[in-house]
Amino acid sequence: MSYNKELAAAKKAVSLAARLCQKMQKAILQSDVQSKSDKSPVTVADYGSQALVSYALQRELPSELFSLVAEEDSEDLLKDGGQETLERITKLVNDILASDGSYSDSTLSTEDIVKAIDCGKSEGGSQGRHWVLDPIDGTKGFLRGDQYAIALALLDEGTVVLGVLACPNLPLTSIAGGSQHSLPGEVGCLFFSVVGGGTYMQPLDSSSAVKVQVNATDNPEEASLFESYEAAHSMHDLSSSIVKKLGVKAPPVRIDSQAKYGALSRGDGVIYLRFPHEGYREKIWDHAAGCIVVSEAGGLVTDVAGNPLDFSRGRYLDLDTGIIVTNQKLMPSLLKAVRESIEEKASSL
Ligand SMILES: Nc1ncnc2c1ncn2[C@@H]1O[C@H](COP(=O)(O)O)[C@@H](OP(=O)(O)O)[C@H]1O
Ligand SMILES: [Mg+2]
Numbered sequence: 001m002s003y004n005k006e007l008a009a010a011k012k013a014v015s016l017a018a019r020l021c022q023k024m025q026k027a028i029l030q031s032d033v034q035s036k037s038d039k040s041p042v043t044v045a046d047y048g049s050q051a052l053v054s055y056a057l058q059r060e061l062p063s064e065l066f067s068l069v070a071e072e073d074s075e076d077l078l079k080d081g082g083q084e085t086l087e088r089i090t091k092l093v094n095d096i097l098a099s100d101g102s103y104s105d106s107t108l109s110t111e112d113i114v115k116a117i118d119c120g121k122s123e124g125g126s127q128g129r130h131w132v133l134d135p136i137d138g139t140k141g142f143l144r145g146d147q148y149a150i151a152l153a154l155l156d157e158g159t160v161v162l163g164v165l166a167c168p169n170l171p172l173t174s175i176a177g178g179s180q181h182s183l184p185g186e187v188g189c190l191f192f193s194v195v196g197g198g199t200y201m202q203p204l205d206s207s208s209a210v211k212v213q214v215n216a217t218d219n220p221e222e223a224s225l226f227e228s229y230e231a232a233h234s235m236h237d238l239s240s241s242i243v244k245k246l247g248v249k250a251p252p253v254r255i256d257s258q259a260k261y262g263a264l265s266r267g268d269g270v271i272y273l274r275f276p277h278e279g280y281r282e283k284i285w286d287h288a289a290g291c292i293v294v295s296e297a298g299g300l301v302t303d304v305a306g307n308p309l310d311f312s313r314g315r316y317l318d319l320d321t322g323i324i325v326t327n328q329k330l331m332p333s334l335l336k337a338v339r340e341s342i343e344e345k346a347s348s349l
């Protein structure tokens with residue numbers, strides 16, 4: 001099946017959202033940041049990005065039944081003093097659309113914005129088509145001025161068939177060996193994949209795409225590890241013991257968001273490990289786009305049992321602890337090192 005129409009719509013929607021985020025990352029004010037009920041941060045840019053992607057997809061694909069599984073909703077936004085914030089988001093979205101010249105037939109009202117955001121409440125699942133959106137993945141990185149991503153995927157009958165990942169702060173050239181605070185060169189990458197068609201990367205501000213592939217080394221000494229910058233999101237001590245066991249020499253590269261999947265898909269690093277602390281449940285929008293971007297570039301994304309991630313079960317991923325990403329040659333020895341390190345950690349408690 002071809003997803004050309006959907007890919008064009010997804011690239012347009014994500015590029016508009018990336019422009020909004022770039023504009024806001026420089027200008028973000030203390031009053032633009034709120035705390036959600038789970039204590040995680042959310043900003044006017046997260047809401048603006050979600051509204052833009054939701055609206056643009058519906059404008060680009062008007063004849064399709066629209067279902068969107070997205071991270072944000074208007075409940076936290078409209079809590080105490082939210083009307084003023086909503087007006088700022090509305091202006092921001094209208095400004096981006098006006099400067100792009102898109103959909104100039106209509107100016108969005110605050111009600112339109114709430115409606116566009118709340119379209120994202122779908123439960124997803126194994127039947128039909130569902131868009132899956134993280135309007136800003138790595139909000140903590142976004143607030144620090146570091147890496148973040150706008151991640152959009154399409155699920156068809158429970159399988160991810162398309163993914164678009166905008167990484168506005170990711171350099172166009174390799175970040176191997178770098179730290180996310182000091183990455184040199186021109187930035188702004190858009191990765192995209194359709195099932196069976198490979199992964200491509202283009203600069204966010206141009207349309208000249210190149211095909212990318214994961215680093216296929218089977219030598220752990222040539223491999224490096226990507227992981228979350230935030231120690232609260234992934235157990236750094238566990239990943240450190242795993243890569244040591246495997247024979248990796250390079251220090252870990254800690255960066256925020258699904259930019260890790262993007263950088264891995266073009267071979268900047270070889271391994272991505274994610275081990276949330278006890279009790280955390282992974283959401284599908286944190287991995288759907290990244291997963292197809294890496295898989296179509298020749299990589300593998302599994303849980304600790306070696307099973308592929310199952311995006312068909314609703315808003316959450318039900319996983320056997322942890323997410324393991326690497327190339328096909330290294331996966332067996334990496335999974336072995338993962339299991340041994342987990343057992344050692346359990347027996348030392
Ligand atoms: N305690 C926790 N453990 C694991 N992941 C968490 C977490 N709290 C938040 N996250 C997720 O980690 C994502 C960021 O990933 P990373 O650590 O790779 O940058 C967040 O996405 P958002 O920023 O979209 O909320 C959020 O969904
Ligand atoms: Mg969040």
Ligand SMILES: [Mg+2]
Binds near residue numbers: 137
């Ligand atoms: Mg996220």
Ligand SMILES: [Mg+2]
Binds near residue numbers: 046136138139
């Ligand atoms: Mg997010």
